[in-house]
Amino acid sequence: MRSSDRTDDPVERTSSGGLVRFSELPPGVLRDIALVLVADAVVGVSFGAISVAGGLPLWVPIAMSLLVYAGSAQFSAVALLTGGGGPVAAAATGLLLNSRTAAFSLAVADSLGRTWPARLVGAHLITDETAAFVIAQPDARSRKAAFWISGIGLFAVWNVSVCAGALAGSALGDTGRFGLDAAFPAVLLALVLPALRDDGNARRAGALGAVIALAATPVLPAGAPVLLALAGLVAIRRKSPDHPERPGSSS
Amino acid sequence: MNAYLVCVLVLAAGTYVFRLAGPVLHGRVELPARVQELLTVGATVLLVALLTTGAFTEGQEFAGWSRPAGVLVGGVLAWRRAPFAVVVVGAAGATALLRLAGLS
Numbered sequence: 469m470r471s472s473d474r475t476d477d478p479v480e481r482t483s484s485g486g487l488v489r490f491s492e493l494p495p496g497v498l499r500d501i502a503l504v505l506v507a508d509a510v511v512g513v514s515f516g517a518i519s520v521a522g523g524l525p526l527w528v529p530i531a532m533s534l535l536v537y538a539g540s541a542q543f544s545a546v547a548l549l550t551g552g553g554g555p556v557a558a559a560a561t562g563l564l565l566n567s568r569t570a571a572f573s574l575a576v577a578d579s580l581g582r583t584w585p586a587r588l589v590g591a592h593l594i595t596d597e598t599a600a601f602v603i604a605q606p607d608a609r610s611r612k613a614a615f616w617i618s619g620i621g622l623f624a625v626w627n628v629s630v631c632a633g634a635l636a637g638s639a640l641g642d643t644g645r646f647g648l649d650a651a652f653p654a655v656l657l658a659l660v661l662p663a664l665r666d667d668g669n670a671r672r673a674g675a676l677g678a679v680i681a682l683a684a685t686p687v688l689p690a691g692a693p694v695l696l697a698l699a700g701l702v703a704i705r706r707k708s709p710d711h712p713e714r715p716g717s718s719s
Numbered sequence: 720m721n722a723y724l725v726c727v728l729v730l731a732a733g734t735y736v737f738r739l740a741g742p743v744l745h746g747r748v749e750l751p752a753r754v755q756e757l758l759t760v761g762a763t764v765l766l767v768a769l770l771t772t773g774a775f776t777e778g779q780e781f782a783g784w785s786r787p788a789g790v791l792v793g794g795v796l797a798w799r800r801a802p803f804a805v806v807v808v809g810a811a812g813a814t815a816l817l818r819l820a821g822l823s
Contacts (some may be wrong), residue, residue: 499803499804500803503803507807524723532730535731545726549726555722555726558726559733568769569734572762573737573741575741575759576741577742577744590742591739600766644818645815647785647810647811647812649777650786650787650788650789651789651810653771653793653810654790654807655806657770657790657794658803664763667760667763670759673763674767678772685776686779694765694768697764697768
């Protein structure tokens with residue numbers, strides 16, 4: 469039933485007149501996306517519940533999820549709003565956290581489609597998860613399908629679950645008990661593993677960046693350490709054409 | 720004007736501008752292959768940094784051992800090409816069990 473309303477969506481139309489189809493994704497990717505949707509739903513419910521339990525009016529988490537639509541920035545903004553940090557600090561921290569989406573948007577721009585409606589709507593759907601799904605796909609068609617299918621699915625699921633959580637309020641208790649806080653780093657790890665397996669440069673730069681971000685976390689404000697990780701790119705070695713970096717790893 | 724509303728609108732507008740960077744520049748400037756490659760690696764670096772800090776820290780503090788242990792279980796499962804569902808359930812389950820056993 470989901471396929472019928474999704475594939476008719478005009479925002480999925482592309483410059484070539486084609487629509488994104490589920491069949492353009494390699495087998496297994498749809499299942500992966502569905503699983504991330506379930507995990508995001510749980511996080512969304514807890515975001516809604518935490519916001520309302522912290523004393524914010526019902527519309528704040530709901531409007532934030534529709535308009536800002538970025539999990540980590542929303543959590544930190546709500547923590548500052550309910551913890552007395554004030555709206556200016558809340559917005560500034562959120563923006564610092566979200567500045568990384570500029571890099572993701574440059575990396576996935578190819579996969580949105582060429583028409584302006586596709587670019588303008590697609591831009592709002594760029595998140596850590598959609599970027600990870602796009603990077604994991606082998607070719608342009610499946611990257612585009614992965615972007616739109618995961619992007620629209622995540623947007624719908626996130627907003628519905630935040631609404632549900634905000635309405636349910638604090639009745640849910642401590643979500644840490646279910647270990648879900650470990651699920652998200654694990655999801656991202658599973659998503660970047662193919663890139664890390666195939667590309668020595670990504671491995672070297674990623675390892676250095678992770679060490680830098682971890683070392684910087686106690687001393688820098690939220691969001692800055694992850695950006696600083698880009699300094700890890702200095703670990704990249706130039707590939708000479710006669711000594712290819714990837715020994716037979718196009719899969 | 721309501722301070723919450725201003726906060727949400729400023730955050731939303733700024734975030735959308737960040738997100739527009741790629742789609743607006745795409746097709747106007749032809750990026751050299753070298754820069755394209757750097758962007759792809761850069762996105763991977765950001766994700767790796769995000770998952771590492773997410774695994775080890777909560778705010779500016781150490782998150783306790785249960786979470787990174789769970790992420791490690793998920794990582795090993797993913798490395799051995801376990802299905803995605805197994806990775807997620809393995810990571811969350813390991814962390815939940817360690818917490819049940821009293822580890823922070």
